[in-house]
Every structure is written in structure tokens, then in C-alpha cells.
Amino acid sequence: MIKARGLTKYYGRRLAIDHLTFEAHKGEIVGFLGPNGAGKTTTMRILTGYMPPSDGDAWIAGYHVVDESLEVRRRVGYLPENIALYDDMTVWDYLAFMGQLRQVPNLDERIAEVLERVDLLHRSESFIGSLSRGMRQRVGLAQAILHRPEVLILDEPTMGLDPAQRVEVRNLIREIGQEHTVMLSTHILSEAQALCDRVLILNQGRILAEDTPEELELRLRGAQRIRLRVSGADRGDDLQSRLTALKGVLRVHQVDAHHWEVELAPEASRDLRPVLARTVLDAGYDLHEMCTVSLSLEDIFLQLIREEGAGPNEAPSTADDAPPTSAPEDDEEA
Amino acid sequence: MRTVWIIARREFRRYFTSPAGYLVLFLYLFVLGLIVNNSLQRAYAFSLFQGAPPPNADIVIGPMLTLLVFSIPALTMRLLAGEQASGTLELLLTAPVRDWELVVGKWLGALLFVVVLLALTLIYPLALHLLTEPGLDWGPVVSGYLGLLLVSAALLALGVAVSALFRSQVAAFVVTLALFLFLWMISSLAAAGSPSEGLLRYLDFGHHFYTAFFRGVIDLQGVVYYLSVTAFGLLMGTVIIESRRWRG
Numbered sequence: 053m054i055k056a057r058g059l060t061k062y063y064g065r066r067l068a069i070d071h072l073t074f075e076a077h078k079g080e081i082v083g084f085l086g087p088n089g090a091g092k093t094t095t096m097r098i099l100t101g102y103m104p105p106s107d108g109d110a111w112i113a114g115y116h117v118v119d120e121s122l123e124v125r126r127r128v129g130y131l132p133e134n135i136a137l138y139d140d141m142t143v144w145d146y147l148a149f150m151g152q153l154r155q156v157p158n159l160d161e162r163i164a165e166v167l168e169r170v171d172l173l174h175r176s177e178s179f180i181g182s183l184s185r186g187m188r189q190r191v192g193l194a195q196a197i198l199h200r201p202e203v204l205i206l207d208e209p210t211m212g213l214d215p216a217q218r219v220e221v222r223n224l225i226r227e228i229g230q231e232h233t234v235m236l237s238t239h240i241l242s243e244a245q246a247l248c249d250r251v252l253i254l255n256q257g258r259i260l261a262e263d264t265p266e267e268l269e270l271r272l273r274g275a276q277r278i279r280l281r282v283s284g285a286d287r288g289d290d291l292q293s294r295l296t297a298l299k300g301v302l303r304v305h306q307v308d309a310h311h312w313e314v315e316l317a318p319e320a321s322r323d324l325r326p327v328l329a330r331t332v333l334d335a336g337y338d339l340h341e342m343c344t345v346s347l348s349l350e351d352i353f354l355q356l357i358r359e360e361g362a363g364p365n366e367a368p369s370t371a372d373d374a375p376p377t378s379a380p381e382d383d384e385e386a
Numbered sequence: 387m388r389t390v391w392i393i394a395r396r397e398f399r400r401y402f403t404s405p406a407g408y409l410v411l412f413l414y415l416f417v418l419g420l421i422v423n424n425s426l427q428r429a430y431a432f433s434l435f436q437g438a439p440p441p442n443a444d445i446v447i448g449p450m451l452t453l454l455v456f457s458i459p460a461l462t463m464r465l466l467a468g469e470q471a472s473g474t475l476e477l478l479l480t481a482p483v484r485d486w487e488l489v490v491g492k493w494l495g496a497l498l499f500v501v502v503l504l505a506l507t508l509i510y511p512l513a514l515h516l517l518t519e520p521g522l523d524w525g526p527v528v529s530g531y532l533g534l535l536l537v538s539a540a541l542l543a544l545g546v547a548v549s550a551l552f553r554s555q556v557a558a559f560v561v562t563l564a565l566f567l568f569l570w571m572i573s574s575l576a577a578a579g580s581p582s583e584g585l586l587r588y589l590d591f592g593h594h595f596y597t598a599f600f601r602g603v604i605d606l607q608g609v610v611y612y613l614s615v616t617a618f619g620l621l622m623g624t625v626i627i628e629s630r631r632w633r634g
Contacts, residue, residue: 100480103631125482132480136473140403152392153481195477 053078053203053233054099058108061094061257068094069257071108076203076250081229083244084237086254092237093133095254096207099235100130113202126154129201129232133208135192139181143172143191146180147198154199166194170224186217193221197228204228206236210243222247278325280312281341282332291335298331300324313345389483390491397465397495406464407499410457414503421449422510426517440518444600446510447530451595454500454538455570459562461499462545465492466627467558479631489623493546500538504531526602533599536612537591541566543619550626591615 054076061068069091076082084092098105099112101121109116115123138146144163151159167173170190175183180191189209196204209225210218225234225247238244244251245265253261253268261268282291295304295314301324303315316324325342332339401407425445433440466489469475478488508531515522545562552558573583573590587593588611598605 097476102476102480122482122484125480128480130477130480132473132476134473136476138472138474140400149392149396150477150481153389153478153483155388155482 053080054082054110054112054235056095056099056108056110059095059098059105059110060107061091061098061103062106067257069105072254072257072259074252074259074262076233076235078202078233079230080249081225081234081236081247083248083251084235084254085239085241085244085251086237087239089256090254091257092254093207094257096130096205096235096237100128100205101125126199127202129196129199129204131189131192131196131204131206131209133211133237135188137180137188137191140179142177142179143167143183143194144176146191147194150195151198156199162198166198169197170194171220186213186220189213189217189221190224193224197232201232204232204234206234208238209236210238210240218243277345278314278316278328279307279341279343279345280314280328280332280339281310282312282337282339283310284336284338291332291337294331294335295328298324298327310340389487390494393483393488393491394494394498397492398498400495401461401499406460410460411503411506414453414457415506418446418449418453418507418510422446426514441514443511443514443522443527443530446507446514447527447534447600450504450507450530450534451537451592454534454541455566456563457503458500458538458541458545459559459566461496462542462549462562463555463558464549465496465546466549466623467552467555468549470553470630471555479627485627485631486620486624489546489550489620489627492549493542493620493623496542496546497539500542501535504534504538523602526600529599529602529604532604533595533608536599536609537595540591540612540615540619543616543623545619547619547622547626550623550630 054074056072056074059072060070072091072095074082084090084095086092097103099110099117101117101124104118109118111117112124113127115127117124141149144167147163147166148159151163156162163176164173167176170193172187172190172194175187180188183191189212193206193209196206206225210221213221222243225236228234229247236247245268248265250262250264251268252259253263291312292304292306295301295312300317301314302317305313305315307313314324314328329339329342401410422445425441429441429445466475469478479485511522511527544565545558548562548565549555549558552561569590570592571590573587573593575586591612594605594608594611598608
């Protein structure tokens, strides 16, 4: 459905995206995950026909995004980041305008149907300027799905929404994803995991990794850390050595007198928490608290970038022009 | 063409859902009313003394071009600049709309509004017709209004092109007005008898109006001039929008 080969975009002399190659198949929800400025919006703007790439090609439903831009635009529904709408139009008039431009058949029925779906039918006569952030976002979604596009491109679809609205929009996307190919961008890890069949991690215009959320999670478990709060007996650094000796423990780090952090090895598939608890007690300490330190996206990027930096030295095969498909270097080194 | 019409219709309606449209309409009719009223009073005073001929449609159509020069930038400034500033252009450019359809649609919507504006001013010639004896000669009125329509088409096309250049509506307004004033004054730049005089005079949009349409003559050269300026403006607008895509 979506195919990109060596997509590159320069803004002046600044390289925004660097030879991106990826695919999204019919009925798939693919997520772009990356920090701000990673090139997510740029990539999406190229796919929607808003602007041409500096180099490389992309096809949507078999149509080239530059040469057959109009055909592409007919088949794509697009929700831009920070959706801009005409505040002086009513919701209904706005959708009618977009629907006419897109030549949607039985427009009135379809508008009612779509508004029902995004739960805005009761506000159809309101001026868009009077809507809340969440409602505007839903108008944007309604606009994107109005013409039953084969491909939906959603740029940060849940940004700026409160948690309840976020859940609502996610459910909507999941529902839509059953019929359409969806490509969305986000910088929230959990969102990518919850929604996507496949995740592309983007940083500084390059794809660092491409994985299913499960694989990604597995990979991240390599950096899973458990924090322990202990007190009591001080038999030297006995606890340190005991914990380090455990199978599946990669590193042990004493944060302060009472806090320890245990980093687990990626292949540790079994739950080590009972073992850790017993070890602490055996060492003569009292265990007050044990919690998993969840990694922030920043940590993951730092980790991926570190891996990438180390990659070429250990495995020179991952040359720049060969697109990293599932970044195999990390599992081997661990 | 369908797409052009959809965009034009929406743009036309927008003038009536925003204060800007009403403001231009009100100011235009109000100022024109003041001028016409003033001219009428003067004509009346003269007629008492010297038995001068009754005023003709010149006192209405004469000031209308000047007023258009100042009104049209206010009508065109938001057409594309506003869409760029608010970001709504992104959805239009990712809809199946060709760049020229967007530009022509915007222009046509504004032109329809100007047609309404010009139609409303017809109350003044009508009033003159009723006030004077033996009534108006309608020939110059027809050619005058046709001229005003052609001038409007040309100025609106230039305004749309300038509006495509800017994100700021204020900047679009100022530059459009400056461009109009420049094109208006251009023939006075040339020294009389100099070789460039003919060319500069040809480029002057007021010149074609006042020497022909205003005097009741429908001049082919003038028609060609206004239509070519219109085409040029719309082409420039399209090129600018297209280049926006490339610049990203």
C-alpha cells in the first residue's frame, strides 16, 4: 500500500530525512516513533503529496507520489500535526466543503455517518472555532476518513489530548485500521506499542530500527531495570556480589545507601523479581520496595544511538546505504 | 472546473461570514456615497448660477476605480496568505486539487464578491437618472461598469499572486496596494515624448480605463490588456504556490 525507496529531503542544506526505505501493507497500522525533528512530519508530507522529496521515490496504492500526485491525494486521508481548520465554518459546512473537493458520493449521508463515528453529530452546527482541542482533533479525523481513503496518514493524532480523549482517539484509530492502511507518528512509546502492528524508530532522519511492538519490547527488556529499596544489615558489599552473581543480571549499581538498581540481561525471559527478593533477604537486608524502572523514550534512543555508534566497528556490514531492516546487531552483541 | 467552482463558492460565502467582507462593502458604498453627494451638491450650486448641464454618470464611475484600488488589497490579502498563516493550506494542497484550480477558485470567489459590490453601486446611477432631466445616457454607464469589472479581474489576479507570496495578511495588503499604486502611476514616470512613454502608458491600468471605458468606448486593446494582466496574475499565483511545495 505504501512503499518508499531511498526517500531523502533537504530543507536548504539541512538534511531532514536520509534515504528512508520502508513499506506498509494493506490493513496494517505502522507507526513512526521518534523525537521531535526526527523527520516524521517531513516523511508524511511527502507521502501525502504536500511536497516532493529531494531524492528517492514513494508509491501509494501503486501511484507515484510526485508523478501521479492527484491520484495519490485521492486515496490518502491526512491528519496533519496541529490540525488547522477554518474556525469560521461550522463542522458540517467544513466537512461538506472537503467532501465536495474529494467528490464523495452521497455526501450528506456520509457526513452524518462519519460524525456519528467520531461522536460529533451533536456539534455539527457549531462553529469550529468554538470547539475544544479534542473535538477539533476529531473533526480532523472525520475529514481524513470522509472519502474512505485506502491509506490514512495521521501525524501525532493524540497530541494535545487529555487522557480520556487519547483513549477515545486510539480506539477510533484501531477501528479504522481494520479497513484502512494506517501510518501514524508519535513520540509516545506506549502509544506505538498499543496501536501499531509495526514500529519504525526514526532519529535524525534515519530509521534506527524497524520492529513489531513485541520484538521492540523484547529488545527493550535488555535494558529493563529494577530498583530496590533496602535497609538493615550492612555486611559490606555482600549484596552487590550476590546480586551480580544471579543468572540474568547484567549490572548492579548502588544508587545510595538504601537504593540499588539491577539491570537485567535481555535474554532473561523468566521473571527475576522473586529471586531478587529472596537474595536481598538472604543477604540480611530488609526489602521495602521493588519497582521496575520504565525506560523513557529518551533512554531508548540513547541506547539505540549507542548501539548504532558501536555497530559499524563490530559489524561493518551495516553500511549506510543498506537500510537497516530489523537492526540485527544488538541481539548478537548482548 | 468543478473544483474551481467549489473553492470559489466557498470563498465568496466567506466574505459574508466574516466582518472583513461587510467592512469593505460598507466603506466602499459609504465613501462613494459621500463623494457622489458632494458632487451633486456642487453641480446643483453651479446649475443655479450658470445653467450648467446636469451631472452625468462620471461623478459615480470616476471615483469608483480609485476606491477599487484601495479595496481590492483588503479582499485578496487573506485569500492565500491567511491559509498559509493558519496552516489550512496544507489540507488543501493534500486534497485532490490542482494548484491552478486553487488559485483560480480563490480569484473567482473574490471576483464574484466584487460583482456584488459593483451591482450595489448601481443605486447611484439609478438615483442620478431619477434626479436629472432628461435622465442618464446609459451607454457610458455600461462601458464604465464593464471597464471596472475588467480592472477588478486584473487587480484581483495580481492580489491573489501577492497573497500567495506572504504568510502575513498585513504584508500581503501593503505590497498589493504598493503594486497597484505603482502600476497606476507608472505612465507619469515617463517624460512626455520619450520612447518609453508608449510602453509605460500601455502598462498603466488607469490609462486604459480613463481613455476608453470611462468615455463610453469599449476598447479592444484595453480588454486585451486587462485579460492578459489577469492571466499573468493567476499564472504567477500558481507558480508561487507550486514553488512553496518545493521549498517545503
